[in-house]
Every structure is written in structure tokens, then in C-alpha cells.
Amino acid sequence: MQKSKSLFARAKKHIPGGVNSPVRAFKAVGGTPPFISKADGPYIFDVDGKRYIDYVQSWGPMVLGHNHPVIRQAVIDAAANGLSFGAPTEAEVLMAEKVNELVPSMEVLRMVNSGTEATMSAIRLARGFTSRDKILKFEGCYHGHADALLVKAGSGALTFGVPSSPGIPADYAKHTLTADFNNLDSVTRAFEQYPDDIACIIVEPVAGNMNCIPPVDGFLQGLRDICDQYGALLIFDEVMTGFRVARGGAQEKYNIKPDLTCLGKVIGGGMPVGAFGGKTEIMRHISPDGPVYQAGTLSGNPVAMAAGLASLGEIEKEGLYEQLTKTTQTLAEGIKKIANKHGIPMSVNYAGSMFGLFFTDAERVINYQQATSCNIEQFNHFYHGMLENGVYFAPASYEGGFVSAAHTDEIVQQTLTIADKVLANVAAR
Ligand code: PMP
Secondary structure, eight states, X not given: OHHHHHHHHHHHHHSGGGSSSGGGGOTTTOXXXXXXXXXXXXXXXXXXXXXXXXXXXXXXXXXXXXXXXXXXXXXXXXXXXXXXXXXXXXXXXXXXXXXXXXXXXXXXXXXXXXXXXXXXXXXXXXXXXXXXXXXXXXXXXXXXXXXXXXXXXXXXXXXXXXXXXXXXXXXXXXXXXXXXXXXXXXXXXXXXXXXXTEEEEEEOSSBOSSSOBOOOTTHHHHHHHHHHHHTOXXXXXXXXXXXXXXXXXXXXXXXXXXXXXXXXXXXXXXXXXXXXXXXXXXXXXXXXXXXXXXXXXXXXXXXXXXXXXXXXXHTTSTTHHHHHHHHHHHHHHHHHHHHHHTTOOOEEEEETTEEEEEOSSOSOOOSHHHHTTSOHHHHHHHHHHHHHTTEEOOSSTTOOEEOOTTOOHHHHHHHHHHHHHHHHHHHHO
């Protein structure tokens, strides 16, 4: 850890918290984050030469594993032709066609540079299209850091949105209503109160930012029905779930058609890429076709498109999602069984290649309140034990984990052997 410690100390001098995205600073679990020098397949390597089995996968993009040879070569080839043109390219056409083929509800789509840009633009479009100001999101769902979306209501009841960060005017945040994930009654109450004012519901169809919480039966269909009843748009934020819980995302897995979809992570194969899109009649309101403004100097960047196209080409391989689902189940159920063997209560959730471990005696975790009332102390001991033994999980109990195609059975078994040792220690404390 010597080199990481020294880099972290230097980093803190000129970078807030020493990191360029907050969760990387290990504030939730304490200690020094390993500084990473390279990655390959299921592994990341730190600057001190230590290897970790990685279940973060750059927070989702690397569904094929790190440093995939096909993606790497596509990037090298594209870079040889120049890094950015600010003019249309064939790769953007291929990308739009490919996304539409994999996610048919995205009839028309626009490329952007991050998940945040995708959700921010989709919200603006929903407001512009419906001429309504209010939006509805769920407590514990994260949709990037645009002002309208960095809002969370007080627990339980519907309230006016309160900004969850200084710098967001209360007058602005008040248009964001918050309901409880997996609770249709809370959504109905919001619409009964504001029947003509809500432009859209935005939801992570499998919540991945309060650990991993899949939708309960009927929840997503209920959202679809409520939107149809009140003339609001349904936006699926599939930045995390897209090309991950199934080839066509959560909308394919749960068979629900949203009006708009936001993508990120896997669509860029590791490069900074996002996209939003949906029904033609709605998307035609985006500039230059329509009046809702949205733009980007580097949007549709040729190197990023090459990485994304290579990534989307590889996920078409037969059997990939069955394999990912099986690996994830073996890992999550395996850890739970080991925890229980050592007398540690644990509940696990998983969907496709996303998983969540909850140190709780609740049988099933389905909402924010449950997700945030787990035993954080136990999680932190588990976390550091795994890290020390070469397994890298997300450094906070409210973050989910990811499995990639490079996580073989052998790697999962190695992880379970380490978890057995670590959980025995956690139990002995
Ligand atoms: N939506 C979801 C569901 C996310 O998980 C994230 C990022 N973790 C975002 C939006 C924001 O994406 P980005 O960090 O690329 O801006």
C-alpha cells in the first residue's frame, strides 16, 4: 500500500478528496483506496503490484471483463484516424442502428458523454414534450448529478423535493417529487395530488445505487399504467442495467416498454459515453428537429463509438447472459450460505450480472429504508478483509456489485474460499 498511500496524500492536495468521483475516496469504509495501474479480465492491479479479483468493473461498463482485446483493438484503430471531428461519422449511424436493434423501444436516440447527461437531457425532453414541470423519482435511486435529480424526499411520505446538495435552489428542487421504490401506492398518491403536473417518472428498473434492489412483481407494469393514465412519460434509467441484466436491458428482462431510455456504462465499453432515446414522436422534439435544446462538442466521439460498438458486438455472443446470470447467482448465494454458516445474518439480491449483499436479518430487501438499515460495521470488516485478501468489492454498503464474462467458475470459487475465511473472522469479532 506504500505507493497508493503516497499518491493519495499527493492527490488530496490538488483534487477534492483526492479523487475525481466521490465514492472512490473510501470515505464509507475508511482507509486508503488502492491506486490502480492496470486491469485485465476479472482483475485489477494496484501501483504496489497487488492483484485483486474485481467486482466493481469500473462501476458497470466492463461486462466483458477488463482490457478486452476486441475493444482495445477497435480503440487503437479508431485513434489512428484522429480523435474528434465535430462532424457526423459512419460510426454514429452504426451505433444508433445497433442500439435500436438491441433496445427496440429506442427508435430515435442521441449520443452523449455520460449517464448524467443522458438523464438530464431525457428529463428536459419529457418536460418540453408534456409542457409539465414536475418529475417523480424514487428515494435511493441515483440518476447522475444534474440539479433536478440530486433530490431526495424525507423518508416515507411524499414531500416536496429537498435538495440533497448545497448549490441546488429549493425553488428548482421542489419540482422533483419522491416516492418509495417498489411501492405503487406512494406513486399513486403523488399523481392524485398533481394529476396534470407530472411530466415523467424516472426509475432505475433494477435499483443499483442503494445496493441492488430488483423490482417486485407488478411494480414496473404499475408505473407504466400510471403514466398512461395521467399522460406522463415513463423513463427507464438503464445506465446501469442496460446490456447488463439482459442483452436488451431491464425492459427486455421484465417486458415493459418505457417511453424514453437512458444508457451509459456498457454502451461505451469503458469510454465516456451515454445515450438517451425512445419513441420517435417524442424524440423529434430534440434540436435540430424540435425546440428542446441539447448538444455536445464531443458527443458521438469516434474513438468512444468504436469502443462502444465493439462492446455491443461482443455481447451478442450466444449464451453470454445465461452464463453471467449463473455466475452471479453462484457468487451471491455462495456468500450468503457462508455468512449464515458463520451465524451472520445476510440477505442477497441479484438480477442478471448485478448483485447486492445485505448484512441484515430481513428475508428480502426491497426498499431504501431496509437497504440503509443494514449492519454497516459488519460490512466494513467484511470489506477490508476481502480487500486485504485480494477481492475488490464496491467500497460502500449501499453500492451493488458486478460480475463480468471474465469471472470464471474458478474465480468465483476462489472468492468464496476467501469469503469463508473473512466471514469467520467477522463472526469471531
Ligand atoms: N444513472 C444510473 C442508474 C447510474 O448508476 C449512474 C452512475 N452510476 C448514472 C445515472 C450517472 O452516470 P455517470 O456517472 O456516467 O454520469
